[in-house]
Amino acid sequence: MKAAVIIFPGSNRDGDVAQALVQAGASVTKVWHADSSLPAGTDLAVLPGGFSYGDYLRCGAIAARAPVMDAVRSHAAAGRLVLGICNGFQILCESGLLPGVLMRNAGLNFICRRQFLRVERNDTAFTRRYAQGQAIDVAIAHGEGNFVADERTLAQIEGDGRVAFRYADRAGAVTPQANPNGSLNNIAGVYSEKFNVLGLMPHPENLIDDLVGGTDGRGLFESLLAA
Amino acid sequence: MTAKEPTITPGLVAEHGLTPDEYTRFKELVGREPTFTELGIVSAMWNEHCSYKSSRLHLRGLPTQAPWVIQGPGENAGIIDIGDGLACVFKMESHNHPSFIEPYQGATTGVGGILRDVFTMGARPVAALNSLRFGAPEHPRTRHLVAGVVAGVGGYGNSFGVPTVAGSVGFHTRYDGNILVNAMAVGIARADGIFYAAAAGVGNPIVYLGSKTGRDGIHGATMASAEFDENSGEKRPTVQVGDPFAEKLLLEACLELMQTGAVIAIQDMGAAGLTCSAVEMGAKGGLGVELDLDAVPCREEGMTAYEMMLSESQERMLMVLDPARQAEAEAIFRKWGLDFAVVGHTTDTQRFVVRHKGEVKADLPIRELGDEAPLYDRPWNEPVPQPVLDPATVAAPVSDLEALERLLGTPDLASKRWVWEQYDHLILGNTVQIPGGDAAIVRIGEGPKGLALTTDVTPRYCEADPVAGGRQAVAETWRNITAVGGKPLAITDNLNFGNPEKPDVMGQFVGCLRGISEACVALDFPIVSGNVSLYNETQGRSILPTPTIGGVGLVADVSVHATLAFKRPGEAILLVGETAGWLGQSVYLREIVGREEGAPPPVDLAVERRNGDFVRGLILDKHASAVHDLSDGGLLVAVAEMAIASGIGATLDAAPAGVPAHAFWFGEDQARYVVTVAQADVAAVTAAAQAAGVPLRRLGATADEAALQIAGEGSISLGRLHARHEAWLPDYMSKPE
Numbered sequence: 026m027k028a029a030v031i032i033f034p035g036s037n038r039d040g041d042v043a044q045a046l047v048q049a050g051a052s053v054t055k056v057w058h059a060d061s062s063l064p065a066g067t068d069l070a071v072l073p074g075g076f077s078y079g080d081y082l083r084c085g086a087i088a089a090r091a092p093v094m095d096a097v098r099s100h101a102a103a104g105r106l107v108l109g110i111c112n113g114f115q116i117l118c119e120s121g122l123l124p125g126v127l128m129r130n131a132g133l134n135f136i137c138r139r140q141f142l143r144v145e146r147n148d149t150a151f152t153r154r155y156a157q158g159q160a161i162d163v164a165i166a167h168g169e170g171n172f173v174a175d176e177r178t179l180a181q182i183e184g185d186g187r188v189a190f191r192y193a194d195r196a197g198a199v200t201p202q203a204n205p206n207g208s209l210n211n212i213a214g215v216y217s218e219k220f221n222v223l224g225l226m227p228h229p230e231n232l233i234d235d236l237v238g239g240t241d242g243r244g245l246f247e248s249l250l251a252a
Numbered sequence: 253m254t255a256k257e258p259t260i261t262p263g264l265v266a267e268h269g270l271t272p273d274e275y276t277r278f279k280e281l282v283g284r285e286p287t288f289t290e291l292g293i294v295s296a297m298w299n300e301h302c303s304y305k306s307s308r309l310h311l312r313g314l315p316t317q318a319p320w321v322i323q324g325p326g327e328n329a330g331i332i333d334i335g336d337g338l339a340c341v342f343k344m345e346s347h348n349h350p351s352f353i354e355p356y357q358g359a360t361t362g363v364g365g366i367l368r369d370v371f372t373m374g375a376r377p378v379a380a381l382n383s384l385r386f387g388a389p390e391h392p393r394t395r396h397l398v399a400g401v402v403a404g405v406g407g408y409g410n411s412f413g414v415p416t417v418a419g420s421v422g423f424h425t426r427y428d429g430n431i432l433v434n435a436m437a438v439g440i441a442r443a444d445g446i447f448y449a450a451a452a453g454v455g456n457p458i459v460y461l462g463s464k465t466g467r468d469g470i471h472g473a474t475m476a477s478a479e480f481d482e483n484s485g486e487k488r489p490t491v492q493v494g495d496p497f498a499e500k501l502l503l504e505a506c507l508e509l510m511q512t513g514a515v516i517a518i519q520d521m522g523a524a525g526l527t528c529s530a531v532e533m534g535a536k537g538g539l540g541v542e543l544d545l546d547a548v549p550c551r552e553e554g555m556t557a558y559e560m561m562l563s564e565s566q567e568r569m570l571m572v573l574d575p576a577r578q579a580e581a582e583a584i585f586r587k588w589g590l591d592f593a594v595v596g597h598t599t600d601t602q603r604f605v606v607r608h609k610g611e612v613k614a615d616l617p618i619r620e621l622g623d624e625a626p627l628y629d630r631p632w633n634e635p636v637p638q639p640v641l642d643p644a645t646v647a648a649p650v651s652d653l654e655a656l657e658r659l660l661g662t663p664d665l666a667s668k669r670w671v672w673e674q675y676d677h678l679i680l681g682n683t684v685q686i687p688g689g690d691a692a693i694v695r696i697g698e699g700p701k702g703l704a705l706t707t708d709v710t711p712r713y714c715e716a717d718p719v720a721g722g723r724q725a726v727a728e729t730w731r732n733i734t735a736v737g738g739k740p741l742a743i744t745d746n747l748n749f750g751n752p753e754k755p756d757v758m759g760q761f762v763g764c765l766r767g768i769s770e771a772c773v774a775l776d777f778p779i780v781s782g783n784v785s786l787y788n789e790t791q792g793r794s795i796l797p798t799p800t801i802g803g804v805g806l807v808a809d810v811s812v813h814a815t816l817a818f819k820r821p822g823e824a825i826l827l828v829g830e831t832a833g834w835l836g837q838s839v840y841l842r843e844i845v846g847r848e849e850g851a852p853p854p855v856d857l858a859v860e861r862r863n864g865d866f867v868r869g870l871i872l873d874k875h876a877s878a879v880h881d882l883s884d885g886g887l888l889v890a891v892a893e894m895a896i897a898s899g900i901g902a903t904l905d906a907a908p909a910g911v912p913a914h915a916f917w918f919g920e921d922q923a924r925y926v927v928t929v930a931q932a933d934v935a936a937v938t939a940a941a942q943a944a945g946v947p948l949r950r951l952g953a954t955a956d957e958a959a960l961q962i963a964g965e966g967s968i969s970l971g972r973l974h975a976r977h978e979a980w981l982p983d984y985m986s987k988p989e
Contacts, residue, residue: 034589035497037413041681074679076411079497135406137676166410166676231678236811237695238678 038074072113085115114224131207330780355400360494375439387428429790451537469564514577641850704738722767738805750794829924833915
């Protein structure tokens with residue numbers, strides 16, 4: 026698996042996700058935002074977490090218009106894999122690759138903590154190493170992760186089974202108490218129509234090591250390698 | 253616009269914070285009537301914040317040496333050798349005055365400034381810490397200041413991309429008009445890849461890098477060198493605005509440029525901006541510096557030489573470059589979208605010459621600007637010792653379990669989760685111990701080594717007895733590193749005090765330094781960097797003396813460390829160290845009895861070292877399953893924290909005869925730890941303690957039931973304690989103004 030991790034000015038979890046990918050066995054190339062193409066043979070394009078362009082406009086709005094994003098859109102249109110984490114999810118929504126938008130957390134504060142997610146389906150390239158309904162323990166670290174979509178879009182996402190992860194409790198129960206940021210239907214991650222693009226707010230890349238919290242995040246990267 | 257520069261009058265000199273004597277001295281140094289720009293430059297160099305004129309005399313004697321110290325105080329940050337060809341670069345600095353005026357921006361620029369100090373030396377920041385002190389919770393400004401400062405600390409660190417891994421937050425009415433925001437940054441560099449400020453080579457280009465210069469922050473350092481009055485809000489324009497995005501770009505560009513070998517010297521523009529950085533580079537290198545301000549990238553039009561020299565716009569750097577590599581260097585900065593401008597060159601004249609629009613605006617002897625700064629031996633009073641409080645004279649107003657429940661919900665002891673969950677403490681994927689433990693542990697690269705990091709000080713002890721308080725601040729830092737299994741290596745100090753022109757305040761400063769010094773020597777724990785913040789006073793009322801200590805220790809293998817949570821029921825709970833039941837200056841005395849008095853607990857440094865070495869040994873031998881140091885609140889609070897963190901209860905024996913029970917449970921005697929060990933190991937651990945001469949007492953055992961039970965005193969559920977512990981801060985912050 027050849028992965029391209031795209032570096033925008035202000036990306037800061039690029040190293041974390043690269044490490045998770047390498048651990049799972051991928052070869053990783055870092056790609057500069059001003060480049061207009063992805064390396065030949067790229068299987069997976071990754072938009073990492075961070076504060077691209079300082080998040081000084083809407084989060085992800087400027088990065089969505091970076092030269093490299095045309096290449097990412099073509100990559101996705103060709104059915105190849107795209108993963109956006111946190112700021113990467115925001116960029117995917119801003120660039121039209123995923124529906125919805127990430128608003129400011131309902132509690133208005135930035136939140137960094139461990140968080141359980143329920144894996145909604147395990148028949149995608151991103152989740153085959155998890156069980157359906159499994160509660161995984163990962164990290165969140167964001168100020169604007171409140172997923173919002175209009176009623177029709179939301180109904181469509183739900184109807185198509187395009188919710189990847191929902192905020193849940195330890196037992197996998199999706200409850201208002203387990204929702205850290207006010208996201209509609211506790212949505213933590215969504216797929217594109219063809220399930221080849223995934224955006225999620227939480228950070229599986231920070232849970233890949235028993236000494237640093239646990240390894241529940243590995244499944245996502247191992248799934249991709251098995252793809 | 254070429255406005256005529258103002259004529260220098262005694263009034264203008266006073267507005268620049270210089271005394272008539274200081275101005276006369278400066279005039280003699282220049283040998284003529286100084287220009288307005290020169291007056292600005294000297295006011296920046298000779299204020300308290302930059303010149304340390306009141307403190308320098310007393311800082312000279314501090315212990316700063318050890319075989320593992322690569323760089324002690326005097327550079328951007330201190331550096332220690334951590335083996336494997338790596339160095340740890342760290343420093344703590346205050347941003348108190350700006351944060352009181354404009355909490356969000358004051359805190360962000362405090363964090364930004366200290367991160368810059370670390371990466372200026374060639375280190376990549378791997379952790380941030382802080383120590384915050386606010387006024388009484390009921391003070392009308394406190395909630396606003398807490399919200400702003402916490403959001404600011406997080407706002408900068410989160411975006412920059414460094415985990416904020418530890419800190420402390422305290423409240424006291426003496427900070428009502430003058431909060432403390434002390435930020436610490438820790439970075440890792442290759443020991444053979446460290447960069448310094450000293451310029452070298454005549455005729456080399458001096459390059460300006462980073463963000464543009466604006467009119468923000470002019471006289472910021474001068475503000476930080478004076479007391480506040482009722483009009484301090486008017487100083488808002490002197491507060492700078494932070495841009496973590498620009499700093500992240502600056503970090504990556506600087507580290508990339510350093511790799512090329514083009515950098516001869518580098519200095520960040522912090523307090524007093526271009527002035528301090530250019531003078532420092534020249535003076536340290538024994539060279540002169542000539543600046544051409546026409547080349548300085550400006551954010552605003554019509555800026556004067558005076559304004560450019562005093563601007564404290566953030567995210568800027570000055571470098572001396574190898575002229576042969578200039579194009580290569582410029583390409584790297586352009587790639588990151590940052591300004592790059594040659595603004596001058598080094599000379600052999602030993603003069604600091606500033607030109608603007610064809611005129612010489614300043615021409616000063618460079619070395620003397622620093623070396624000849626005023627130095628004061630301010631008069632100081634020996635602090636009056638407080639009487640030792642006999643615990644037998646302190647009645648217990650409530651049962652010990654009720655006192656425990658109340659203490660866990662007091663502002664100083666309540667959980668600070670609301671604060672540290674706003675800081676990204678997980679980024680970089682190396683935070684082995686997150687906030688909430690005795691010290692954070694951050695793995696270095698892929699391990700196995702790690703750093704143990706903490707910030708500590710107990711201001712009420714320092715107020716009651718500065719020498720004992722200074723000792724205690726260092727000892728507690730050492731103890732917290734020890735409690736996670738780290739070997740304490742070195743500290744950075746951030747000395748926050750009131751007006752040094754008051755002999756009582758100066759006496760606190762001198763006393764605390766004496767205590768700090770003694771502890772550093774006794775514990776082999778040198779000071780490698782630091783910062784002094786004086787004039788922390790508003791309308792004549794000074795803060796509690798607060799010498800914050802930031803400590804760094806080494807964990808040889810991060811897979812072998814201790815945490816404070818109980819691990820399993822049925823283990824023995826042991827108390828390491830002697831308990832006399834010291835209630836003077838305890839949190840119990842203040843919060844439960846309503847008295848703030850008495851001498852603070854004495855710190856016997858030899859005992860501290862002996863007990864700590866014993867506990868660290870238990871951790872490294874894997875005998876200790878949980879460890880917690882004892883500090884604010886005493887023994888029962890510590891045991892409760894261990895239980896709450898795990899959900900595992902404890903059954904404790906009654907307090908021993910001879911000590912009043914409440915003094916035993918809540919006294920704040922020093923050099924103590926609570927440790928759990930498997931029952932099968934108790935005999936061996938007891939024998940080892942005896943052999944080492946370490947007092948060890950069996951307190952009880954961890955229990956299946958989620959409750960804390962004391963023989964003869966009853967029981968309380970962990971759920972209740974947990975709720976009380978977690979509720980105070982979020983409840984307080986969500987109250988309407």
